[in-house]
Each structure stands twice: as structure tokens, then as C-alpha cells.
Amino acid sequence: MIPDRRALLVGAAALAATGPARARAAGDLDLTGRFVQGGHALGRTWPRALIFVDGEALAAASSSGRFIVGFDRDAPSSVRIEARLDGRSAGRTLDIAPGDFPVTRVDGLPSSTVTPSDPALLARIAREVELKTEGFASRLDADHFHDGFDWPVTGFRVSSRWGAQRVLNGTPARPHYGIDLAVPAGTVIRAPAAGRVTLAEPGLHFEGGLVLIDHGQGLITAYLHQSRLDVRAGQDVRRGDSLGRVGMTGRATGPHLCWRMKWRNRNMDPSLLTRT
Incomplete structure (x- = not known):
């Protein structure tokens, strides 16, 4: 960390x-x-x-x-x-230079968010995977990424670096493909660049309140654990528009924004595209 x-x-x-x-x-x-x-x-x-x-x-x-x-x-x-x-x-x-990815441990998570086994919950998770897959499949004909990104929140503390190897409740898990920005609950989340909302769901099992934005050519950013969503799927947003509020919904132990980025199923560190 x-x-x-x-x-x-x-x-x-x-x-x-x-x-x-x-x-x-x-x-x-x-x-x-x-x-x-x-x-x-x-x-x-x-x-x-x-x-x-x-x-x-x-x-x-x-x-x-x-x-x-x-x-x-x-x-x-x-x-x-x-x-x-x-x-x-x-x-x-x-x-391509190698990255530096630490090991981070997160304890105290409900077992249903680490090793879910209930059939009804597994069916729900499968449905939510389909929603997210569709959102990440967007290919907007635009290049809103070309002049860089702003940070989506201000006054943050980085509580978990991007790419860290996760150990959840003592169980090795997949790497953390987000960067966690710890801020008070209710902090406004703003679009770091223009784009189109491809998914806006308030209560996913792992991600909680989730917004996805396509900034062009399939470069998608994701905003997890939101307590409130201010946008809807299909909406075009400009740099600085409010996307919602920081919360601790889904798999989270405290209020923070998990910020993620993908390009055509390749996981990227969004901090490397920021302008400051």
C-alpha cells in the first residue's frame, strides 16, 4: 500500500x-x-x-x-x-516495462462476497456478469481519451494500489484491477473525461452501485461501490459531470471509490492516464 x-x-x-x-x-x-x-x-x-x-x-x-x-x-x-x-x-x-505489484490482504469480508455457494446467489452473480459483459462490449466511435483524464474524486487517499495481488479472508484471489481512492461517504464522483454511460446499476453483489463509461474505441472506465447514481445507461456525459456518490456498497469494508479501466478486455491502470 x-x-x-x-x-x-x-x-x-x-x-x-x-x-x-x-x-x-x-x-x-x-x-x-x-x-x-x-x-x-x-x-x-x-x-x-x-x-x-x-x-x-x-x-x-x-x-x-x-x-x-x-x-x-x-x-x-x-x-x-x-x-x-x-x-x-x-x-x-x-x-513494455514490468510493473511493480504488491500483495495486499483484506480481512473481515462476508464469506458470500469471497466464496459464494448459495445457488440463488450464484444465479444472481451470473446474471450480473452478463450485464457487465454487455457494458464492457461497447465500442463508441469517439476519441475522448486523447487529452487525458482527471481524477474522479478529490482529497483522496490511495488505500489499495492497482494491480495488487489480493488475499481475501486469507484466500488468494485474482489481482485487484482497480485503484481504491478512500474518501468520505457521499463524496461526489465526477466523470474524468467525456463519454457514454454503458451501464448504471445500483445494487450489484460485488460492485454495489456501478457505473461504466465508454470514452471511445472500447476504452471503458468503471466506478464501484457507489451509494447513489446520478446517471443512466445511454447517457452522454462531459468531463466533470456528476456520476454519483461514494459509498461502501458491495464488497467493501469502508467508504471508497474503486476506479477501474479496460480496453478490449485488457485491464489497465487508470492513474497512468491522468493529466496531473
């Missing part, structure tokens, strides 16, 4: 410093970003070019030529990014 926002930013900067900040190929493919596990590449190329990642077509550049590629927590040590359009191609191979 790290104690505050300053420590988080220092750690993120150290990670970013281990990888290149910019790569260019013949003027046709410009890449900037945080080339680390959990990081990203922000790209600029020909408008509507297809974007290939390690040979697989995963996205298309926007009408202005912008695109994003996310690097998962377990991304390999190198990634090939290529843009192709009308017989032209431009590509770069990026070195």
Missing part, C-alpha cells in the same frame, strides 16, 4: 520512466504514453486506419486519426503496433 496521492504519482512516474515516452515511424505513426504493464499507447495515424496489435486487428483510428492501445497487467515484454490503410502500413515494436 501507499499512503497518499503524491506517493502514487511518484510511483507512476517511476514506472513510466522505465519505458520510452514516444516512438515514431516515418511520420505516419506517432505513439506516446506509458509503455509499462497496465499502461497504454496513445496513437496518431491515418484517419480510420486499422490498428493491429501483435498481428491482430483490434481497433480503428478515429476520424482525426487518434487511437489507444492498452497494455494488460500481464502484458509481454514487447508489443508490435501497426496501422494499415489502403495498402500503406506503419508500425513500431515497443518495449
Whole structure:
């Protein structure tokens, strides 16, 4: 764990410093970003070019030529990014620096949120997985990510770092794919960038009040454990709009916002896209 926002930013900067900040190929493919596990590449190329990642077509550049590629927590040590359009191609191979992921322990959780076994509860969880899968499948034709993100809450303390290996009630669990921002209950959660709400559900078993936002090309941010939701699915939001209020619903031991980010099923560290 790290104690505050300053420590988080220092750690993120150290990670970013281990990888290149910019790569260019013949003027046709410009890449900037945080080339680390959990990081990203922000790209600029020909408008509507297809974007290939390690040979697989995963996205298309926007009408202005912008695109994003996310690097998962377990991304390999190198990634090939290529843009192709009308017989032209431009590509770069990026070195991806390893992340620094601690082990964190959380005790005192209800057993139903760690090892659920009741058939009715398992059926409910399965239905909720379908809702979340649909929300994460959104592919908005936009590039609202290109000028960075604001923090969704102010005055926070980082209570759990992104990517930490979790041990819940003594049981090893999957890594924590969010960054936990501890603030008082009722703190306003604001959209860190423009986008479209793809899911707004008030009472999910694990996440509690959950909002998902597509910022373009399938870059989805998630806001967990909310006590109140101020948006609805299908609503377009601008940077700074209220999404809801911080709570401790779902699997939580205290009031905080768990902030998550995904790009096409790749888990990313949202703090690495913040502007400050």
C-alpha cells in the first residue's frame, strides 16, 4: 500500500520512466504514453486506419486519426503496433516495462462476497456478469481519451494500489484491477473525461452501485461501490459531470471509490492516464 496521492504519482512516474515516452515511424505513426504493464499507447495515424496489435486487428483510428492501445497487467515484454490503410502500413515494436505489484490482504469480508455457494446467489452473480459483459462490449466511435483524464474524486487517499495481488479472508484471489481512492461517504464522483454511460446499476453483489463509461474505441472506465447514481445507461456525459456518490456498497469494508479501466478486455491502470 501507499499512503497518499503524491506517493502514487511518484510511483507512476517511476514506472513510466522505465519505458520510452514516444516512438515514431516515418511520420505516419506517432505513439506516446506509458509503455509499462497496465499502461497504454496513445496513437496518431491515418484517419480510420486499422490498428493491429501483435498481428491482430483490434481497433480503428478515429476520424482525426487518434487511437489507444492498452497494455494488460500481464502484458509481454514487447508489443508490435501497426496501422494499415489502403495498402500503406506503419508500425513500431515497443518495449513494455514490468510493473511493480504488491500483495495486499483484506480481512473481515462476508464469506458470500469471497466464496459464494448459495445457488440463488450464484444465479444472481451470473446474471450480473452478463450485464457487465454487455457494458464492457461497447465500442463508441469517439476519441475522448486523447487529452487525458482527471481524477474522479478529490482529497483522496490511495488505500489499495492497482494491480495488487489480493488475499481475501486469507484466500488468494485474482489481482485487484482497480485503484481504491478512500474518501468520505457521499463524496461526489465526477466523470474524468467525456463519454457514454454503458451501464448504471445500483445494487450489484460485488460492485454495489456501478457505473461504466465508454470514452471511445472500447476504452471503458468503471466506478464501484457507489451509494447513489446520478446517471443512466445511454447517457452522454462531459468531463466533470456528476456520476454519483461514494459509498461502501458491495464488497467493501469502508467508504471508497474503486476506479477501474479496460480496453478490449485488457485491464489497465487508470492513474497512468491522468493529466496531473
